[in-house]
Amino acid sequence: MAKKQLVETTINGEPVEFLCEPRQSLLESLRDILGLTGSKEGCLTGDCGACTVLVDDRPVCSCLMLGVEARGKKITTVEGLAEGTKLHPLQQKFLEDASLQCGICTPGFLMSAKSLLDRNPNPTEAEIRYALAGNLCRCTGYDKIVRAVMDAAKVIQAR
Amino acid sequence: MNRFEVVTPRDLPNAVKLLSGRNHAALAGGVDLLDLLKQNIVAPQSLVNLKGVGAMDAIETDESGGVRIGALVKLSEVAANPTLRERYGAVAEAAAQAATPQVRNLATVGGNLLQRPRCWYFRHPDVNCLKKGGDRCYAPGGLNRYHAILGGGPSFIVHPSNLAPALVAFAASVKLIGPGGERTLELERFFTLPRIDPTRENVLDTGEVLIEVMIPAPAPGAASAYLEAREKQSFDWPLVSVAAIVVSDDTHLIRDARVVMGAVAPIPWRSHEAETALRGARLDSSAAARAAEVALKPAAPLSDNGYKVPIAKALVRRAVLRAGGIETA
Numbered sequence: 224m225a226k227k228q229l230v231e232t233t234i235n236g237e238p239v240e241f242l243c244e245p246r247q248s249l250l251e252s253l254r255d256i257l258g259l260t261g262s263k264e265g266c267l268t269g270d271c272g273a274c275t276v277l278v279d280d281r282p283v284c285s286c287l288m289l290g291v292e293a294r295g296k297k298i299t300t301v302e303g304l305a306e307g308t309k310l311h312p313l314q315q316k317f318l319e320d321a322s323l324q325c326g327i328c329t330p331g332f333l334m335s336a337k338s339l340l341d342r343n344p345n346p347t348e349a350e351i352r353y354a355l356a357g358n359l360c361r362c363t364g365y366d367k368i369v370r371a372v373m374d375a376a377k378v379i380q381a382r
Numbered sequence: 383m384n385r386f387e388v389v390t391p392r393d394l395p396n397a398v399k400l401l402s403g404r405n406h407a408a409l410a411g412g413v414d415l416l417d418l419l420k421q422n423i424v425a426p427q428s429l430v431n432l433k434g435v436g437a438m439d440a441i442e443t444d445e446s447g448g449v450r451i452g453a454l455v456k457l458s459e460v461a462a463n464p465t466l467r468e469r470y471g472a473v474a475e476a477a478a479q480a481a482t483p484q485v486r487n488l489a490t491v492g493g494n495l496l497q498r499p500r501c502w503y504f505r506h507p508d509v510n511c512l513k514k515g516g517d518r519c520y521a522p523g524g525l526n527r528y529h530a531i532l533g534g535g536p537s538f539i540v541h542p543s544n545l546a547p548a549l550v551a552f553a554a555s556v557k558l559i560g561p562g563g564e565r566t567l568e569l570e571r572f573f574t575l576p577r578i579d580p581t582r583e584n585v586l587d588t589g590e591v592l593i594e595v596m597i598p599a600p601a602p603g604a605a606s607a608y609l610e611a612r613e614k615q616s617f618d619w620p621l622v623s624v625a626a627i628v629v630s631d632d633t634h635l636i637r638d639a640r641v642v643m644g645a646v647a648p649i650p651w652r653s654h655e656a657e658t659a660l661r662g663a664r665l666d667s668s669a670a671a672r673a674a675e676v677a678l679k680p681a682a683p684l685s686d687n688g689y690k691v692p693i694a695k696a697l698v699r700r701a702v703l704r705a706g707g708i709e710t711a
Contacts, residue, residue: 228388245388245429248416268417269485270617281458281487287413288488291388292433335483356616357482 232293234259235303243290250274252290253300261301261330265359272358275331276300282338282357301330304337312378313337316371324362332358336372344379346372384425390434394559394591400430402561402589408432410454411490414497422507423498423514438492438593441466447599453492453592458483460491460545470597472548472606472625472705479610480544482617492592495546495556495569499539499583499648500619501529512537512580519580526684528621531691533647537576538684540645541583546573547644548608548625550652554597560590569595573649583648601638604629607704609697610644620645622694626701634665634706641677641702646694653677656698665706667699674698 227242234257243252253259253276265273267286274285277299304311313333316322323329332355339346339354346354351372352365360368388409391397400406407426409415410433418424432438438452441463449465460466460477467474480486480494498504503511503520510516521529521538529538546569554569572584586592600606610623623644629637639660643651656677663669674695681691700710 226387244385246383246385246419267420269413269482272482272484275484278487282484283487284482284484287416287485289388289409289412289416289429292412292431354483357484 228291230291230294232296232298234298235300241290245289245291247290248286249276249288249290249293249298250285252293253285253298256290259300259302263327263330265327265331270359271328272331272335273328275334275358277334277338280338280341282335284357299334299337301333304333311337312375313340313372316375316378317368320367320371320374322363322367322371328358328360328362332360332368336375340372340376340379344376346376348373383419383422386419386426386429388429388431390431392435394435394437394593397430397432397435398560398589398591400428401591403428406430408591411456411488411493413485413489414493418498421505423505432591444596449597451491451595451597453490453594455491457481457486457489457491457494457545461486469600470548470552470606472551472608472627473545473597475608476544476548476610476623476625479608479620485617491545491595494543495549495572495595496584496586496592497542500542501539504539512576513539515581522684525686527686527689528619528645529684529687530647531678531681531683531687531694532643532651533575533649534682534684535577537580537648539576539583539648541573541647541649542619542645543650544610544620544623544644546650547623547642548606549595549597550650551606551625551627551640551642552597552600553640554595556592557594557596558586558590559593560587562587566596570650570652576648600627601629603631603637605705605707607701609701609704611693611697622646622690622697624694624697624701626698626705628660628665628702628705630665630706634708636660636663636665636669636706639673639702641673641698643677643694643698646681646690653698655679656702660702665703665708667703667708667710670699670702670706671695673702 263273265271269284405427409429438454457477512519610620612618627640641656656673
């Protein structure tokens with residue numbers, strides 16, 4: 224059996240150390256070792272985007288990355304979105320616009336959308352759809368999700 | 383998935399030394415490798431993490447006006463690079479259309495070129511097909527709607543790379559480093575047909591690492607286009623893709639052309655027939671249609687993939703026109 228490796232990384236702004244087997248994905252490391260279960264396991268093949276986290280501010284599928292590859296990186300998960308009890312504008316607008324039903328895709332959508340709005344606070348609808356193309360939702364039909372991202376963009380611009 | 387260790391060599395020579403040993407696999411973006419590991423298609427003892435060796439992660443313009451792309455450059459970086467977008471439009475577009483934003487942020491240029499085929503027989507852990515050292519290809523006589531219509535036999539996979547057709551169109555080369563030193567190969571010669579060896583898609587030797595893609599300066603007056611057709615989702619693998627370069631003057635007289643199709647053959651399929659038909663012609667929709675017709679003349683579809691022929695014709699025609707600055711519906 225391969226020895227566990229020590230991984231030093233930054234998750235949601237905090238320095239974190241964890242031990243993982245080399246074959247454990249970043250998603251498994253987050254969920255099973257660190258207890259950060261916000262990132263969801265969907266397809267495990269990089270198609271659905273439910274496991275999306277930000278690595279150095281870019282959205283990636285955490286099921287396609289090994290935990291040991293998080294070494295020295297800056298990881299942001301859905302748990303890092305809210306400030307205390309104050310929801311991020313994206314989370315608030317997802318609630319207000321009823322942009323989720325079962326909710327399993329939501330953390331992934333939030334992270335892809337956050338990465339977009341951090342880079343481009345005033346995206347067009349086409350830019351939003353392009354940025355969310357790697358996240359699948361089987362409940363909402365996407366329209367309310369796109370609307371929530373547009374509404375959140377307005378809130379962020381007004382700050 | 384088997385248990386493996388991840389080793390990070392301190393430099394490229396050490397990576398080559400490790401990869402020359404048995405049961406080692408190179409880890410770059412990991413997108414295809416993790417997929418193969420999860421399906422038990424490969425079971426290496428060690429992954430050699432190339433991201434740890436530094437370098438190979440830049441896009442640089444060289445003295446001769448060409449561009450060098452490090453093997454670890456991400457597809458998202460290719461898609462966003464101003465030089466590539468301006469001068470090598472088909473390459474940037476091919477990267478932009480691949481997979482999803484999340485995958486493009488992980489997947490590397492080297493990995494995109496070296497990824498294994500998506501054939502469902504090859505990817506099935508319980509099927510020992512020709513590609514995995516078995517005695518037959520299950521595509522002919524089996525489910526073959528996504529398989530090869532050109533260059534097939536004895537294996538009928540299609541090469542899955544988005545970037546490869548665009549890079550072959552631009553006459554790109556790859557730099558390889560291995561136990562015997564460095565070598566540079568035209569990308570077109572790097573890929574190899576199953577009739578040479580059905581278990582592989584390229585001539586990369588054991589221990590060799592693809593470190594760089596070099597694209598020469600485009601000819602004056604050259605313009606390119608990349609198009610792909612997919613079944614349903616934006617991230618679906620292309621049913622057919624086409625990269626075209628047209629070198630023409632103000633009167634649309636074509637001095638040179640390159641037409642390369644993806645997802646139709648076990649290698650990126652360059653159509654010399656289409657290129658010959660275009661050279662010396664004046665670009666219009668009938669010249670483009672003639673090129674499309676001759677490009678697909680050698681097609682030999684299997685039982686369920688004949689639909690790819692008209693799609694490929696349409697895409698060749700449209701890509702040639704778009705490269706020549708004529709927009710089509």
